[in-house]
Amino acid sequence: xxxxxxxxxxxxxxxxxxTASAADPIKIGVVTPLSGTYAGIGQQVRWGLELATKxxxxxxxxxxxxxxxxxxxxxxxxxxxxxxxxKLFQVDKVDFLTGTVNSGSTLAVGQTxxxxxxxxxxxxxxxxxxxxxxxxxxxxxxNARAGQQSAALAAWxxxxxxxxxxxxxxxxxxxxxSTVAAFKENVQxxxxxxxxxxxxxxxxxxxxxxxxxxxxxxxxxxxxxxAGNDTVRLFTQLAEFGLRDELTVLGASGTVTAQNIGAIxxxxxxxxxxxxxxxEIDTPANKKFVDAFRAAYNKDPDLYGADSYGLIYAYxxxxxxxxxxxxxxxxxxxxxxxxxxxxxxxxxxxGDHQTIQTMYVVRVxxxxxxxxxxxxxxxxxxxxxxxxx
Amino acid sequence: xxxxLDYIQFVLAPQVITGLALGVAVILVALGxxxxxxxxxxxxxxxxxxxxxxxxxxxxxxWLGLPFWLLLVFVPIVMLPIGYLVERGLIxxxxxxxxxxVMTLLLTFGLGLVxxxxxxxxxGPNPYRPDTPIRGAISVFGIFVPSYRLFMICVGAAVIAGxxxxxxxxxxxxxxRASAFDRNMAASLGVPVERVYAGTxxxxxxxxxxAGVLLAPxxxxxxxxxxxxILLAFTVVxxxxxxxxxxxxxxxxxxxxxxxxxxxxxxxxxxxxxxFGIMVLMLMMRPQGLFGRLGHA
Numbered sequence: 001x002x003x004x005x006x007x008x009x010x011x012x013x014x015x016x017x018x019t020a021s022a023a024d025p026i027k028i029g030v031v032t033p034l035s036g037t038y039a040g041i042g043q044q045v046r047w048g049l050e051l052a053t054k055x056x057x058x059x060x061x062x063x064x065x066x067x068x069x070x071x072x073x074x075x076x077x078x079x080x081x082x083x084x085x086x087k088l089f090q091v092d093k094v095d096f097l098t099g100t101v102n103s104g105s106t107l108a109v110g111q112t113x114x115x116x117x118x119x120x121x122x123x124x125x126x127x128x129x130x131x132x133x134x135x136x137x138x139x140x141x142x143n144a145r146a147g148q149q150s151a152a153l154a155a156w157x158x159x160x161x162x163x164x165x166x167x168x169x170x171x172x173x174x175x176x177x178s179t180v181a182a183f184k185e186n187v188q189x190x191x192x193x194x195x196x197x198x199x200x201x202x203x204x205x206x207x208x209x210x211x212x213x214x215x216x217x218x219x220x221x222x223x224x225x226x227a228g229n230d231t232v233r234l235f236t237q238l239a240e241f242g243l244r245d246e247l248t249v250l251g252a253s254g255t256v257t258a259q260n261i262g263a264i265x266x267x268x269x270x271x272x273x274x275x276x277x278x279x280e281i282d283t284p285a286n287k288k289f290v291d292a293f294r295a296a297y298n299k300d301p302d303l304y305g306a307d308s309y310g311l312i313y314a315y316x317x318x319x320x321x322x323x324x325x326x327x328x329x330x331x332x333x334x335x336x337x338x339x340x341x342x343x344x345x346x347x348x349x350x351g352d353h354q355t356i357q358t359m360y361v362v363r364v365x366x367x368x369x370x371x372x373x374x375x376x377x378x379x380x381x382x383x384x385x386x387x388x389x
Numbered sequence: 390x391x392x393x394l395d396y397i398q399f400v401l402a403p404q405v406i407t408g409l410a411l412g413v414a415v416i417l418v419a420l421g422x423x424x425x426x427x428x429x430x431x432x433x434x435x436x437x438x439x440x441x442x443x444x445x446x447x448x449x450x451x452w453l454g455l456p457f458w459l460l461l462v463f464v465p466i467v468m469l470p471i472g473y474l475v476e477r478g479l480i481x482x483x484x485x486x487x488x489x490x491v492m493t494l495l496l497t498f499g500l501g502l503v504x505x506x507x508x509x510x511x512x513g514p515n516p517y518r519p520d521t522p523i524r525g526a527i528s529v530f531g532i533f534v535p536s537y538r539l540f541m542i543c544v545g546a547a548v549i550a551g552x553x554x555x556x557x558x559x560x561x562x563x564x565x566r567a568s569a570f571d572r573n574m575a576a577s578l579g580v581p582v583e584r585v586y587a588g589t590x591x592x593x594x595x596x597x598x599x600a601g602v603l604l605a606p607x608x609x610x611x612x613x614x615x616x617x618x619i620l621l622a623f624t625v626v627x628x629x630x631x632x633x634x635x636x637x638x639x640x641x642x643x644x645x646x647x648x649x650x651x652x653x654x655x656x657x658x659x660x661x662x663x664x665f666g667i668m669v670l671m672l673m674m675r676p677q678g679l680f681g682r683l684g685h686a
Contacts, residue, residue, distance in 0.1 A: 172658050201658055205608055205617050208407040208538075209652055212400035215533075232516045232609045240535045240607065242526055263516040263609060 029088030032099030048308030081105035089116035103127035131354035135386035144276030152274035152359035154186035167219035168197035179225035225252035235267040277303035289342035310341030352386035408649025413545035416641035417600035421593030427632020435501035437615030443598025457522035465595035472594030630678025
């Protein structure tokens with residue numbers, strides 16, 4: 001009796017192993033910040049990936065193989081991200097990796113992936129260089145980069161305010177200078193006039209000292225890429241000096257966020273920016289996605305959640321096209337891939353691994369972002385600046 | 390010629406006036422700092438956090454429905470007993486040890502960290518912005534000045550004058566100055582030195598709180614706001630002469646005007662190095678500052 005039971009167990013185990021090898025799960029590693037400043041973004045990434053994985057698995061998986069997600073906390077720190085990615089590649093033997101948030105982590109993990117001979121994709125990082133001069137054959141990006149956001153905004157500007165006279169105010173560090181430079185280029189491309197620029201130190205108390213320079217040039221539009229508390233002060237002081245009503249204020253997508261929009265209050269009204277996703281998008285596909293997301297997590301998806309959700313479907317489409325999860329075959333399949341996401345069809349450009357997608361221009365109305373126009377993906381993508389492959 | 394007028398109207402004059410408003414704000418913060426230093430010989434590293442504390446007290450009372458005008462009076466009154474207790478309960482305990490400067494500096498630094506994190510726990514890290522109590526702006530000769538900034542300059546000037554009057558022209562002020570000059574002599578003449586110390590500390594804290602109320606509508610309220618003015622305020626105290634009220638006023642106005650005007654011509658990033666450079670030069674050439682110490686001049 002006792003022996004029989006053991007025999008049975010052995011037989012069952014053998015059967016279990018047998019079926020498993022017939023359909024090994026596809027392992028996707030997720031290196032994302034689950035703690036620290038960026039934990040809120042990491043949460044959206046996790047939710048988006050998990051929701052799509054659940055749907056795909058319920059539907060039979062990818063070529064009959066179930067997807068398993070393995071999460072690691074990168075603490076928004078590139079050196080931690082590299083360690084965690086190494087562990088996922090070497091120990092857990094993941095087939096694919098995603099989740100990195102800050103651009104430094106994405107670039108660093110991209111190099112790890114090259115050494116490991118695996119592919120990664122970011123669904124969050126904005127820095128143009130990831131699919132530009134620092135592009136990698138092993139790195140894909142399925143979200144819109146900074147250049148696309150700024151091109152969309154410029155396209156809107158040229159339609160709403162042709163030949164606009166624009167003044168630029170940015171925070172004085174890498175992000176501020178690069179966003180201002182990018183938008184300046186776009187403004188000139190669409191026929192606008194650049195009146196001047198000023199870079200204020202990070203954490204400036206008082207922006208009113210720059211208002212004289214701004215007023216003297218008599219601009220119609222102010223572009224800014226300050227963020228966080230700095231935005232609260234800038235907008236408050238613009239309103240105080242009566243400039244908020246005179247000027248159309250445009251900005252980077254991180255300028256006005258859920259974190260500071262409450263404190264800015266009325267002064268945020270009318271602020272315009274360019275983004276790759278909004279929960280407001282009025283299509284059946286997006287409505288279905290938003291409803292499923294809300295039902296599962298009781299929160300609205302943001303761009304990070306939506307782009308992460310879309311990535312699972314991109315990977316599924318690529319593996320099915322390649323009929324394999326091998327790196328080289330999947331890479332070929334991802335290049336030029338067209339697939340459906342909540343925000344519509346996206347295409348991965350073969351030359352630089354950057355996704356081409358419809359961009360949206362949103363404006364703050366009654367304290368909420370509303371879509372005011374959309375720009376076709378081809379118009380916002382910009383030239384291919386990747387020369388490595 | 391028209392270009393010249395344009396420049397004065399749009400750029401130079403508003404720059405001078407907004408610089409003046411910033412100057413008054415800095416002086417209000419520096420005033421409490423310099424009085425506490427001049428009398429107690431204590432460098433209050435938690436001064437910025439008391440400024441933030443005042444702003445948050447105003448915010449909370451504002452939610453309860455108190456109008457701004459009452460807050461201007463009420464918040465300093467709330468701050469007084471807090472300052473008094475901090476001096477008696479904490480600072481006095483280490484005041485008489487041998488290395489008083491190091492001990493009080495570390496103590497107030499730690500207190501500042503505790504205060505800042507407490508505010509973060511209670512109110513969260515995100516910013517708040519109280520409504521501007523006086524809306525609109527005044528335009529004189531085309532020079533555009535928001536009404537609230539003018540109001541702030543006037544109230545600030547009145548408070549500074551009031552403080553100077555109390556310190557230099559009243560019996561209470563004489564007791565404070567006497568305690569600063571020679572605490573033993575003052576004590577033997579019947580001045581209740583212990584209470585003068587605690588009272589003066591409380592007064593300095595109340596001034597920080599008042600600055601918090603006044604500046605909140607312009608600079609918004611968040612837990613780390615205490616770090617904003619504190620470096621500039623320390624510089625003002627050092628350049629003006631530690632413990633000197635007149636020095637704080639003079640240095641506050643000069644330094645903020647230098648910042649305001651220089652940022653028109655060179656990158657604003659340089660405004661901090663210029664101000665701190667002046668401080669370093671001052672320490673090298675004239676370490677006692679523009680004016681002497683409280684009670685010593």
